[in-house]
Amino acid sequence: xxxxxxxxxxxxxxxxxxxxxxxxxxxxxxxxxxxxxxxxxxxxxxxxxxxxxxxxxxxxxxxxxxxxxxxxxxxxxxxxxxxxxxxxxxxxxxxxxxxxxxxxxxxxxxxxxxxxxxxxxxxxxxxxxxxxxxxxxxxxxxxxxxxxxxxxxxxxxxxxxxxxxxxxxxx
Amino acid sequence: xxxxxxxxxxxxxxxxxxxxxxxxxxxxxxxxxxxxxxxxxxxxxxxxxxxxxxxxxxxxxxxxxxxxxxxxxxxxxxxxxxxxxxxxxxxxxxxxxxxxxxxxxxxxxxxxxxxxxxxxxxxxxxxxxxxxxxxxxxxxxxxxxxxxxxxxxxxxxxxxxxxxxxxxxxxxxxxxxxxxxxxxxxxxxxxxxxxxxxxxxxxxxxxxxxxxxxxxxxxxxxxxxxxxxxxxxxxxxxxxxxxxxxxxxxxxxxxxxxxxxxxxxxxxxxxxxxxxxxxxxxxxxxxxxxxxxxxxxxxxxxxxxxxxxxxxxxxxxxxxxxxxxxxxxxxxxxxxxxxxxxxxxxxxxxxxxxxxxxxxxxxxxxxxxxxxxxxxxxxxxxxxxxxxxxxxxxxxxxxxxxxxxxxxxxxxxxxxxxxxxxxxxxxxxxxx
Amino acid sequence: xxxxxxxxxxxxxxxxxxxxxxxxxxxxxxxxxxxxxxxxxxxxxxxxxxxxxxxxxxxxxxxxxxxxxxxxxxxxxxxxxxxxxxxxxxxxxxxxxxxxxxxxxxxxxxxxxxxxxxxxxxxxxxxxxxxxxxxxxxxxxxxxxxxxxxxxxxxxxxxxxxxxxxxxxxxxxxxxxxxxxxxxxxxxxxxxxxxxxxxxxxxxxxxxxxxxxxxxxxxxxxxxxxxxxxxxxxxxxxxxxxxxxxxxxxxxxxxxxxxxxxxxxxxxxxxxxxxxxxxxxxxxxxxxxxxx
Numbered sequence: 001x002x003x004x005x006x007x008x009x010x011x012x013x014x015x016x017x018x019x020x021x022x023x024x025x026x027x028x029x030x031x032x033x034x035x036x037x038x039x040x041x042x043x044x045x046x047x048x049x050x051x052x053x054x055x056x057x058x059x060x061x062x063x064x065x066x067x068x069x070x071x072x073x074x075x076x077x078x079x080x081x082x083x084x085x086x087x088x089x090x091x092x093x094x095x096x097x098x099x100x101x102x103x104x105x106x107x108x109x110x111x112x113x114x115x116x117x118x119x120x121x122x123x124x125x126x127x128x129x130x131x132x133x134x135x136x137x138x139x140x141x142x143x144x145x146x147x148x149x150x151x152x153x154x155x156x157x158x159x160x161x162x163x164x165x166x167x168x169x170x171x
Numbered sequence: 172x173x174x175x176x177x178x179x180x181x182x183x184x185x186x187x188x189x190x191x192x193x194x195x196x197x198x199x200x201x202x203x204x205x206x207x208x209x210x211x212x213x214x215x216x217x218x219x220x221x222x223x224x225x226x227x228x229x230x231x232x233x234x235x236x237x238x239x240x241x242x243x244x245x246x247x248x249x250x251x252x253x254x255x256x257x258x259x260x261x262x263x264x265x266x267x268x269x270x271x272x273x274x275x276x277x278x279x280x281x282x283x284x285x286x287x288x289x290x291x292x293x294x295x296x297x298x299x300x301x302x303x304x305x306x307x308x309x310x311x312x313x314x315x316x317x318x319x320x321x322x323x324x325x326x327x328x329x330x331x332x333x334x335x336x337x338x339x340x341x342x343x344x345x346x347x348x349x350x351x352x353x354x355x356x357x358x359x360x361x362x363x364x365x366x367x368x369x370x371x372x373x374x375x376x377x378x379x380x381x382x383x384x385x386x387x388x389x390x391x392x393x394x395x396x397x398x399x400x401x402x403x404x405x406x407x408x409x410x411x412x413x414x415x416x417x418x419x420x421x422x423x424x425x426x427x428x429x430x431x432x433x434x435x436x437x438x439x440x441x442x443x444x445x446x447x448x449x450x451x452x453x454x455x456x457x458x459x460x461x462x463x464x465x466x467x468x469x470x471x472x473x474x475x476x477x478x479x480x481x482x483x484x485x486x487x488x489x490x491x492x493x494x495x496x497x498x499x500x501x502x503x504x505x506x507x508x509x510x511x512x513x514x515x516x517x518x519x520x521x522x523x524x525x526x527x528x529x530x531x532x533x534x535x536x537x538x539x540x541x542x543x544x545x546x547x548x549x550x551x552x553x554x555x556x557x558x559x560x561x562x563x564x565x566x567x568x569x570x571x572x573x574x575x576x577x578x579x580x581x582x583x584x585x586x587x588x589x590x591x592x593x594x595x596x597x598x599x600x601x602x603x
Numbered sequence: 604x605x606x607x608x609x610x611x612x613x614x615x616x617x618x619x620x621x622x623x624x625x626x627x628x629x630x631x632x633x634x635x636x637x638x639x640x641x642x643x644x645x646x647x648x649x650x651x652x653x654x655x656x657x658x659x660x661x662x663x664x665x666x667x668x669x670x671x672x673x674x675x676x677x678x679x680x681x682x683x684x685x686x687x688x689x690x691x692x693x694x695x696x697x698x699x700x701x702x703x704x705x706x707x708x709x710x711x712x713x714x715x716x717x718x719x720x721x722x723x724x725x726x727x728x729x730x731x732x733x734x735x736x737x738x739x740x741x742x743x744x745x746x747x748x749x750x751x752x753x754x755x756x757x758x759x760x761x762x763x764x765x766x767x768x769x770x771x772x773x774x775x776x777x778x779x780x781x782x783x784x785x786x787x788x789x790x791x792x793x794x795x796x797x798x799x800x801x802x803x804x805x806x807x808x809x810x811x812x813x814x815x816x817x818x819x820x821x822x823x824x825x826x827x828x829x830x831x832x833x834x835x836x837x838x839x840x841x842x843x844x845x846x847x848x849x850x851x852x853x854x855x856x857x858x859x860x861x862x863x864x865x866x867x868x869x870x871x872x873x874x875x876x877x878x879x880x881x882x883x884x885x886x887x888x889x890x891x892x893x894x895x
Contacts, residue, residue: 041508082492111649130617145619151664160707
């Protein structure tokens with residue numbers, strides 16, 4: 001019987017095959033509806049969902065995984081909404097990011113902070129004391145809001161999260 | 172020899188009817204609208220010669236009307252068909268005009284006096300008509316008809332102004348639907364197409380933004396017999412359109428909101444319309460946003476080359492992602508990527524023309540059932556074999572031509588009409 | 604109308620002004636909110652780019668908790684909302700993924716059975732409570748204030764997975780604005796992204812994307828912008844000063860509110876019960892106009 005770890009590695013490798021075939025990338029006509037709707041394409045020359053799909057559908061993945069471009073999608077989902085062939089560059093980009101992380105290529109360090117936060121408290125960060133507009137301070141307690149409680153067994157939860165991320169890196 | 176029935180009075184039906192009549196056969200030309208002519212009568216110019224469309228068509232329409240061998244049945248639909256090749260019994264239902272066709276002179280006085288305004292479908296909704304109306308100035312027959320759904324007399328029992336002013340006494344409110352039983356040797360289906368409604372493609376703003384038009388609406392706008400006398404005054408504020416964007420493949424070549432097929436004619440008619448704008452206004456900014464340029468016909472590539480080099484029409488390879496309207500100026504912004512250079516940019520436009528797909532007519536379903544014909548998954552009639560028997564159907568004695576079986580242009584429709592006419596004539600001869 | 608309240612990371616940690624305004628207003632409209640025990644981050648965007656398994660696991664455990672409570676979940680963040688919708692979709696389609704996720708969940712005594720329900724705040728206010736009831740309870744109408752609606756990407760797209768509102772022509776937030784006596788109208792940039800998800804990778808472009816929209820909103824004569832998502836709000840409100848700097852436009856001042864803050868004012872609540880102290884954009888004059 002396959003171990004949990006093997007299942008996850010299999011799932012991750014399946015993501016690679018899903019990039020073509022299941023995700024329709026090979027039927028892309030290169031029409032440009034996605035790129036002309038994309039808010040990032042309008043600003044950054046190196047980011048273009050149409051070109052990204054072209055690279056994916058022709059198997060030119062390796063270079064793609066090393067590019068900064070795959071991290072500059074704002075997940076607005078207009079590409080997925082508008083594509084006439086029902087391709088979702090957004091979904092493809094998320095998978096590319098997963099694969100890039102797994103392959104050990106560079107990624108924005110902010111994600112490390114998110115993960116540390118989740119492992120620490122169950123949430124990306126702990127409740128803060130916030131500045132008010134008139135220069136004062138405000139906390140959840142000041143506002144009469146209930147305390148934030150995360151997962152009841154933080155140790156167990158932390159172990160699960162760590163295990164999943166480790167499984168994502170190996171194989 | 173027995174007569175032949177042609178269903179549909181557009182250019183294909185007209186051509187088939189004339190071919191048959193000229194070789195001595197009698198023809199029943201059945202048309203659901205008050206006039207024959209079809210879509211070609213609504214176009215401004217034809218391509219690639221840029222002839223005035225109605226100027227070419229009207230003589231043929233009149234020939235049909237005058238030909239001793241052709242009987243035109245307008246406001247008529249085929250209801251039931253029995254029998255087989257050589258011996259079809261066809262039940263045709265003729266809706267009443269409420270106007271005596273033998274008395275009406277087409278003077279149009281009734282239309283002038285009628286108080287009720289109705290959306291003018293022939294002018295693609297750009298203007299209104301009256302409840303009693305003549306379909307268009309070159310209508311054949313040039314006879315008025317009353318739209319009973321909107322006529323005050325038929326709806327509320329009042330008015331009757333038309334009958335009071337008609338100098339020929341042609342108004343006849345008592346007219347009833349007529350059922351005709353016709354026995355024919357063969358039938359030609361030439362029912363044509365309709366335009367895809369791009370409202371569901373909300374990113375393009377059709378029906379939200381008044382200055383985003385379909386191709387047919389644009390044809391009426393630019394035509395001298397249209398609501399603006401052929402001047403490019405845009406619908407929202409009548410501002411003269413100086414910057415026009417054409418968006419290709421609207422509702423076609425898609426697996427979402429539309430149809431997967433290519434509509435065949437849009438690249439060329441967009442070029443034609445772009446050239447028309449440049450002829451009206453050589454300094455106009457005209458961009459055609461395309462995916463591929465389908466220029467397979469005779470003279471087509473050269474026509475596009477001329478549009479580019481001589482007229483200065485700009486072609487951009489990129490399907491626009493979205494069209495927006497500035498609420499203050501009503502100007503439109505078309506976002507696109509020039510996929511050749513990779514440049515994502517926008518065009519400010521006064522008017523946008525959506526080159527919409529040809530889709531099948533809803534009437535095809537009932538007609539297919541009556542005739543025992545098969546429709547394809549998009550509602551077009553199926554030929555017996557697209558390669559070896561392209562104008563025949565699965566029902567012997569029934570033939571197809573024109574857009575009834577898919578998108579095609581006028582030259583192809585006319586050629587098929589002659590083909591179908593030849594096949595139909597052969598059936599008549601065989602069963603004589 | 605009873606929902607499991609899921610504020611999410613951003614709201615709980617620093618956007619709790621939003622949370623306060625929701626807890627203040629919804630019960631007045633007949634909506635009961637129940638806190639969830641043992642909830643955690645939904646995984647978006649924290650883990651979605653790094654580990655899809657981790658992402659769906661985190662969303663699924665919250666869905667499983669709500670399932671156990673027998674209540675539909677009401678997230679306060681557009682991002683969390685879409686995260687749950689996407690997770691439910693993937694776990695429906697991919698049984699292998701579902702079994703991987705459940706094998707992790709069972710360590711905490713949880714299980715995702717596929718019966719979870721998630722609603723968006725716009726659905727609760729517009730479809731469940733209704734604009735008529737809201738209008739009927741307004742005691743301080745917003746007196747024709749021109750307010751721009753920003754529903755946010757993850758509330759309206761993708762339309763094949765969720766139907767909160769029309770993806771190209773969303774109207775629910777507009778209707779809710781009008782229910783308060785304010786004015787609004789359609790504008791071209793309404794469905795444009797705030798750009799916040801780009802911040803982790805490219806701060807400069809984010810500011811430009813957000814700033815372009817603020818500029819446009821101002822150019823149409825709107826006096827304020829309203830949203831239902833803490834990411835969008837943080838971008839337009841918290842980072843408005845940085846946007847002004849990046850665009851070198853010091854006149855780019857625009858009051859930004861959470862819808863429930865304006866709702867609260869219109870229903871007669873006092874501003875400090877609605878977290879308005881924590882809005883960094885220049886909201887004071889608008890608040891005064893409404894409450895005078």
